[in-house]
Amino acid sequence: MIINMFKIQMKDFDLEKISKSGQCFRMNKAVGEDNRYTLIAYGNYLEIEHTEDSIFFSCTQEEWDELWVNYFDCGRDYEKICETVDKEDKYMKRAVEYGSGIRILRQEIFEIIISFIISQQNNIPRIKKCVESLCESFGEERYNFRGERYYAFPTAKRLAGVTLEELQNCNLGYRSRYILKTARMIVENEVNLAGLMDMSYEEAKVELMKLSGVGVKVAECICLFGLYHVEAFPIDTHIQAVLSENYPEGFPFDRYEGYAGILQQYAFYYDIYGKV
DNA sequence: GGACAGGGTTACG
DNA sequence: CGTAACCCTGTC
Numbered sequence: 001m002i003i004n005m006f007k008i009q010m011k012d013f014d015l016e017k018i019s020k021s022g023q024c025f026r027m028n029k030a031v032g033e034d035n036r037y038t039l040i041a042y043g044n045y046l047e048i049e050h051t052e053d054s055i056f057f058s059c060t061q062e063e064w065d066e067l068w069v070n071y072f073d074c075g076r077d078y079e080k081i082c083e084t085v086d087k088e089d090k091y092m093k094r095a096v097e098y099g100s101g102i103r104i105l106r107q108e109i110f111e112i113i114i115s116f117i118i119s120q121q122n123n124i125p126r127i128k129k130c131v132e133s134l135c136e137s138f139g140e141e142r143y144n145f146r147g148e149r150y151y152a153f154p155t156a157k158r159l160a161g162v163t164l165e166e167l168q169n170c171n172l173g174y175r176s177r178y179i180l181k182t183a184r185m186i187v188e189n190e191v192n193l194a195g196l197m198d199m200s201y202e203e204a205k206v207e208l209m210k211l212s213g214v215g216v217k218v219a220e221c222i223c224l225f226g227l228y229h230v231e232a233f234p235i236d237t238h239i240q241a242v243l244s245e246n247y248p249e250g251f252p253f254d255r256y257e258g259y260a261g262i263l264q265q266y267a268f269y270y271d272i273y274g275k276v
Numbered sequence: 277g278g279a280c281a282g283g284g285t286t287a288c289g
Numbered sequence: 290c291g292t293a294a295c296c297c298t299g300t301c
Contacts, residue, residue: 022283116283117284117285119282119283120282120283120284120285121281121282121283121284121285121295121296122283122284122297122298123281123282123283123298123299124282125298125299126282126297126298126299127282127283129298130297168296171296171297171298172296173295173296173297173298174286174294174295174296174297175285175295175296176296177295178285178286212285212286213284213285213286214285215284215285215286216284216285217283217284218283218284218285221283234283235283236283236284237282237283237284238283239283272283
């Protein structure tokens, strides 16, 4: 059915959880297919099918090596990370078990910046709608291997050139102003995206907060999902509730130095979906 | 059907 | 430095 299926075996890889974990907004379950997902990233369209013992990707080995192996963070051992959780930490033990299969994707920086500006005071289904609307309106039109049309995420240059009225058609609410200003700042090189890659987490965070609509929380999300600083630990309303309920003495950041953000992702997922 | 909150940030006082 | 205002939808 799918042309150029590339097959791998990988543990800790659950598309359902990754797609619902609120880190990416363009990965979706294929309609009517339980184990198949579609994804648009870095301008490419990908289908993924999960069978009992293998995962199939609609790409060549070359494309896999060049892009997707890195995108799915295949070089990291998530099991090992989960094993470092304190046995006495019942909450985090449950969270990593419940969220087993979650990975942190290495996504495109500009897409992450805009997506997480949209995410403020917003919920995941609506964020997805907004992002998709933005892509349909301003993203480059392309065709997948099935001959179906899809849209790449808009470039900064394209967004910087639109009017506020045009943006508002995407139902972004008050975030339209932020997005337009941020896109323009990036095009004007007031914040240099390539430069961000070479900065430390703390430096990148400060730099990102120059952008309109980017405060502490959004900057930390961008660092975690767009720059792959897995030490970034964004605290939103969910995580805030988790911390005050389960870590009244404070979260053990020292124990998880350098990768606390990955545990944050498990906790976030568990808090949203794990409650009975 | 109106009120409210949803992965916050900005711009005031 | 605390707090209201900001858009827009889905949900109650």
